Amino acid sequence: MKEMKTIIKKELKRFFTDYRILFSLFLPGVLIFIMYSIMGSFMSKAMDPKITEFNVAIVNEPEEFKSFLKVEGWEVKINEKDYEKQEAIELIKNKELDLYIAYDENFYMNMESYEVGSGEPPKVEIYYNSSAESSAIIYSYYTECLDEFESTISNKFDINPNINENYNQVEDKDMTVQILSYVMPLLLTTFLFTGSLGICSESIAGEKERGTIATLLITPTKRSHIVLGKIISLGITSMASSIVSFIGLILSLPKLTGTSFDFSSYGVGTIFSMLGIIVVTVLLFTTLLTIISTISKSVKEATSYSTPLMILIILIGFSNFMSSGAVANHFLYLIPFYNIIQSLIGIFSLSLSTLDLLLCIFSNIFYIAIGVFTLTKMFNNEKIIFNK
């Protein structure tokens, strides 16, 4: 045990104090952030100059509220025509109308005479489409105005009170959830893989090339401890590298896409599930890449042998772009790689069951164990270790 810790400490010291390695580990994350941010700011400048025009339809608007929509610098076009609700919703879906506001009849009068706790308060319903930026902007502005007003008169009316009514006309409910569940599993696994690729390919094949592996093998340290020490230190380092890349991506995402992401739907459970998946994924990749590195005669060979694995993982990531949501069949959560992508889709779309999460994590631990066992066997096999 002590020997394993010694090996881990030494490897980590190497990874985290060698400037060249540090550079290769953490530069990608920083670059991703800088590049995407710059790209994003260029794109937003080129594509949409600040939105100042809005298309609104209002039914039964109280005189007293007319000032809400008179905003300095904004041009709010108020449609005179009295739309039917259904007609307006259609227009909002098609993004021809930004906002449809329907007050109850005699809204202001009823509100003034309303006693809190006695029957239904008067209400206002506001329809919008969060996937249209102009709609999202004016919706949040208008509800803010109403909220502010409402708080001064102690809650005498309701905004969008009907929980069964869908006020947001975006095609699916939560856009953040949807976008993330489409793109993130692929991006995350790719980052986790590339984060491990460099150092893992280098690990054993590099030691073979430099002739340092035999110096280690001549010590009485157990082969399994050497293998575990290598895997764990590589895993920790890969994880640090991929997480930096991932954070770089997350931070630059709003700038790149021009929409702000609302992560509030994701709770603590999500974070822990995600952490679990990330840990097993990194360890699985690390184990596989180290096996490849061990088979290889040189770092170059190891890198080229690892490319097909990378392509495979990207393909599996893409194959799920078409389907919506995670699969339900439990057995599918036992298939290597596929289960990782599916679980991530499930996590991001908030639809992963605990059973499937556990199936995924434990099956991966099982695969990692097989990998470590195989590696130990390989370390005992002179044909593999001394095949320079």
Place this chain on the structure above:
Amino acid sequence: MEVLLEVKDLKKTFKLTKRQQKLNCSKEKYKVAVNGLSFNAYKGEIYGLLGPNGAGKTTTLRIISTLIKSDEGDAYINGISVKNNPGEVRKMIGFLTSELKLEDFFTPNYLFDYFATLHKMTKEEIEKRKTELFERFGIEKFKEVKICDLSTGMKQKVSIVISIIHNPDIIIFDEPTNGLDVITAKTVTDFLFELKKEGKTVILSTHIFSLVEKLCDRVGIIIEGRMIKDDLLSNLTKDKSLEDVFFEIYKQEVGE
């Protein structure tokens, strides 16, 4: 005399890859590198393995050092089988060859602690041994310099120190001066003479006759994987030079 290393009927055959077949200019699929090799090395003696390139010296020494496994036969150190109990054997041997390298990135001080810990030495043992060895080889001043920034001579000294860190019962040298410049090579030969003075047990493979003549108590001549002669140096040479004796034997064996 106490036998420290007993080598018994070692046999090792390598399966050749296509590339190796081409390099050897032969269509043979297998290469018998060591072919039923036996010898004993005694406590406090220096044993020299002499033989032409490709005779099987490195293969033999690698089997003894537990880096590779023999197909047949076994070697015993203090009676412990290399094949069945390599972990125990590793505690008793030191192995030095130009093929075993140290990681460039670390300092002698760090590597010393690292390998000493892997040899399960305690903190006090490590500090005591470090002071002793660093002083003896003049590493003290350079102990915080990375291996890659050391001179070749100093690098070699650190390699020696690491290989004897656990004070092994027997030290195995495989062509230790191969590829070294004369001054660095001298570091190694000096060390060998010191070991002789201290009465250590050493196995040394080389093809430098003069070194064997000056150093070794016992000599084994290996040709094509077989032990042709295994005797005390004095019995072998009598009044002739080792070089002459070797080539006589070689001619008889290979016939040229």
